[in-house]
Amino acid sequence: MTMLKIEGLTAEVDGKPILQGIDLEIPLGELHAIMGPNGSGKSTLSYVLAGREGYEVTGGSATFAGQDLLAMEPEQRAAAGLFLAFQYPVELPGVGNANFLRTALNALRRSRGESDLDAMQFLKLARERMRALHMPEDMLKRGVNVGFSGGEKKRNEVLQMALLGPRMAILDETDSGLDIDALRIVADGVNALRGPEFSALVITHYQRLLDYIVPDRVHVLIGGRIVKSGGPELAQELEASGYASVQAAA
Amino acid sequence: MNAMVQSGAEGFLHRFEGLRARLPGARLPWLAALREGAAEAFRVQGFPTRRQEAWKYTDLRPVAEAGFDEPLTMLDEGLALPPGHGTARAVFVDGRFRAELSTLEGIGFAVSGLAAALPGLEGRLGALAHPQGQPLAALNTMLFEDGLVVTVPAGIAGGMLDLVSVATETERPAAFHPRHLIRLEAGASLTIIETATGPEGARYLHNPVFEIEVAEGATLVHARLQQEAPRAFQLATVYASVAAGGTYDNFTLNAGGRLVRNEIHTTLTGPKAACHMNGAQLLGAGQHADTTTFLDHAAPDCASRQTYKTVLAGKSRGVFQGKILVRQVAQRTDGYQMNQALLLSPEAEIDSKPQLEIYADDVKCSHGATVGELDAEQLFYLRTRGIPEARARSMLVEAFLTEAVEGVNDAGARSALQAAVTGWWEKQAEAAA
Ligand SMILES: Nc1ncnc2c1ncn2[C@@H]1O[C@H](COP(=O)(O)OP(=O)(O)OP(=O)(O)O)[C@@H](O)[C@H]1O
Ligand SMILES: [Mg+2]
Numbered sequence: 001m002t003m004l005k006i007e008g009l010t011a012e013v014d015g016k017p018i019l020q021g022i023d024l025e026i027p028l029g030e031l032h033a034i035m036g037p038n039g040s041g042k043s044t045l046s047y048v049l050a051g052r053e054g055y056e057v058t059g060g061s062a063t064f065a066g067q068d069l070l071a072m073e074p075e076q077r078a079a080a081g082l083f084l085a086f087q088y089p090v091e092l093p094g095v096g097n098a099n100f101l102r103t104a105l106n107a108l109r110r111s112r113g114e115s116d117l118d119a120m121q122f123l124k125l126a127r128e129r130m131r132a133l134h135m136p137e138d139m140l141k142r143g144v145n146v147g148f149s150g151g152e153k154k155r156n157e158v159l160q161m162a163l164l165g166p167r168m169a170i171l172d173e174t175d176s177g178l179d180i181d182a183l184r185i186v187a188d189g190v191n192a193l194r195g196p197e198f199s200a201l202v203i204t205h206y207q208r209l210l211d212y213i214v215p216d217r218v219h220v221l222i223g224g225r226i227v228k229s230g231g232p233e234l235a236q237e238l239e240a241s242g243y244a245s246v247q248a249a250a
Numbered sequence: 251m252n253a254m255v256q257s258g259a260e261g262f263l264h265r266f267e268g269l270r271a272r273l274p275g276a277r278l279p280w281l282a283a284l285r286e287g288a289a290e291a292f293r294v295q296g297f298p299t300r301r302q303e304a305w306k307y308t309d310l311r312p313v314a315e316a317g318f319d320e321p322l323t324m325l326d327e328g329l330a331l332p333p334g335h336g337t338a339r340a341v342f343v344d345g346r347f348r349a350e351l352s353t354l355e356g357i358g359f360a361v362s363g364l365a366a367a368l369p370g371l372e373g374r375l376g377a378l379a380h381p382q383g384q385p386l387a388a389l390n391t392m393l394f395e396d397g398l399v400v401t402v403p404a405g406i407a408g409g410m411l412d413l414v415s416v417a418t419e420t421e422r423p424a425a426f427h428p429r430h431l432i433r434l435e436a437g438a439s440l441t442i443i444e445t446a447t448g449p450e451g452a453r454y455l456h457n458p459v460f461e462i463e464v465a466e467g468a469t470l471v472h473a474r475l476q477q478e479a480p481r482a483f484q485l486a487t488v489y490a491s492v493a494a495g496g497t498y499d500n501f502t503l504n505a506g507g508r509l510v511r512n513e514i515h516t517t518l519t520g521p522k523a524a525c526h527m528n529g530a531q532l533l534g535a536g537q538h539a540d541t542t543t544f545l546d547h548a549a550p551d552c553a554s555r556q557t558y559k560t561v562l563a564g565k566s567r568g569v570f571q572g573k574i575l576v577r578q579v580a581q582r583t584d585g586y587q588m589n590q591a592l593l594l595s596p597e598a599e600i601d602s603k604p605q606l607e608i609y610a611d612d613v614k615c616s617h618g619a620t621v622g623e624l625d626a627e628q629l630f631y632l633r634t635r636g637i638p639e640a641r642a643r644s645m646l647v648e649a650f651l652t653e654a655v656e657g658v659n660d661a662g663a664r665s666a667l668q669a670a671v672t673g674w675w676e677k678q679a680e681a682a683a
Contacts, residue, residue: 050634053626078636090631094649103645104635111636143649160635 345426494520
């Protein structure tokens with residue numbers, strides 16, 4: 001079965017065409033990586049898939065578990081099981097992290113017809129997940145991402161993923177800004193979710209992450225188009241020779 | 251047939267002519283003189299107009315043009331009292347103290363209705379609220395019939411007192427002008443949570459005046475939850491005087507009413523007195539709310555903090571005016587004022603006017619103002635986590651208000667406020683649906 005199927009997807013931001021016809025298919029249970037130079041449209045693709053306003057789809061389609069993804073509101077996409085870890089996680093001053101996480105979790109539980117977790121049940125679960133990510137507990141008390149270091153923000157994204165348990169995660173440069181130990185921990189967090197029911201799209205600039213999270217496929221995105229796809233070895237090739245060779249060949 | 255109800259200042263003056271002999275305390279010469287003086291001041295000034303600096307953004311014509319009757323309160327059928335927060339509560343219906351609805355036994359200080367207490371109030375009533383240049387205080391002084399008198403003796407921790415004001419639905423709009431006198435003697439403390447409401451269809455003018463004295467080292471937390479009926483007017487004026495080492499902590503929520511003014515005059519009269527004035531204005535279609543504060547630093551080493559937040563939905567209008575006066579004696583004043591508005595609709599409008607007047611040279615005073623909309627990126631972030639749009643919006647609005655609500659130094663008052671904020675939001679969401 002196909003988890004995500006993107007066909008001929010074009011999109012523009014502020015009237016500027018960014019995605020120039022993306023074709024991508026991620027089967028259920030597979031983890032794909034996207035690499036590509038700065039400004040090639042990787043984050044734009046992730047925002048379009050998550051339903052961000054202002055990212056206008058001008059053509060093509062995206063289907064998620066057989067549903068028309070592009071017709072859904074962002075919260076409906078989340079309820080359907082899609083999760084986006086932001087390249088730049090958003091700060092929410094005045095919104096406590098615990099309150100945020102519990103509200104999100106309960107919103108998803110409700111959409112699945114499950115009952116709310118009360119504060120105690122939630123805390124127990126959150127603490128467990130945080131321990132696995134080596135996150136200090138006081139991060140629950142602080143405002144969402146407010147005053148978090150770059151690496152802490154990324155870990156907070158992974159914590160959200162771990163709590164919400166999506167069917168598919170898009171990780172937009174979740175490895176950037178992480179120290180070596182944190183990279184390991186985050187990779188373990190992703191690997192813990194891997195299985196026949198979980199798919200992922202990992203956007204990264206670094207081969208190193210893909211040593212820990214070995215992808216089924218690697219795609220190269222340049223100029224809003226996927227110009228090359230291959231197995232995990234493609235990442236190593238890129239690391240060695242850069243994008244110029246791929247670009248020239250395309 | 252009743253005589254035609256006159257409107258405007260004339261209507262109220264006419265009412266005073268007719269009632270003066272029957273108003274509470276009419277036989278007390280000092281009070282009669284006070285009322286006559288107030289009537290004269292009101293006759294000369296009339297209702298404030300927008301030509302006056304202090305009323306530049308708020309037009310009282312809808313009040314001036316309406317005709318009001320005396321409240322004729324029916325018996326308590328269908329009277330819906332809001333839930334209480336403490337054990338003690340004083341209930342007012344249409345501005346009149348109702349002992350039989352109040353619970354005031356066993357509290358360690360003196361509380362009574364004002365009408366009954368008038369003979370003992372010479373020199374206290376009117377000590378802070380002067381009719382000159384204050385037309386609404388003049389109107390109140392001329393026509394008040396009742397109010398609350400609270401005196402917390404030195405050193406007593408008074409706990410929490412609910413002050414409940416309910417209006418009833420009358421055939422014709424009614425006006426009431428309660429006068430509340432609150433005195434905390436040296437080292438005393440008290441929290442007052444005031445809730446003002448009325449039934450959906452009621453039209454009335456609620457024009458309360460507070461005279462508040464906080465003596466040396468005393469602490470008063472005064473949370474005002476203004477949740478009047480949608481068509482009501484509330485024009486409230488608070489006069490507070492804080493002595494050395496005392497604290498006055500005012501939080502005002504403006505969530506109800508059609509045209510509302512929350513005017514606060516606080517004077518810090520002794521060294522190391524402190525004042526926190528915080529507030530939230532939550533406005534929906536057709537509402538106008540105005541918070542105007544005057545803070546008088548009249549002694550050295552005092553601190554004042556003001557944080558006001560206004561959330562505007564639909565075609566609504568908010569006003570914040572805040573003046574800080576630092577007198578020459580008030581060296582080492584520490585003053586802070588912040589007012590912020592969140593516009594949820596393109597039709598909403600906010601006016602804000604901070605004003606500093608500083609005559610002392612060793613002073614730390616800052617003020618700031620911001621106007622913004624909900625942040626699209628924050629909203630998107632919340633929604634990608636599965637949080638429905640309406641809930642995501644309410645979370646961001648609550649976050650916007652946090653700083654003001656957290657400034658309230660009493661957990662009970664804070665949670666009462668939070669509940670009121672949530673209630674307002676749910677009503678907005680219902681109206682939008
Ligand atoms: N609001 C906007 N107006 C105009 N151009 C925009 C806007 N937002 C993004 N872009 C442009 O779209 C292009 C793609 O941006 P995107 O963020 O998707 O790149 P990326 O591949 O994620 O890059 P990086 O590796 O640096 O994260 C860039 O050239 C960027 O400048
Ligand atoms: Mg990017």
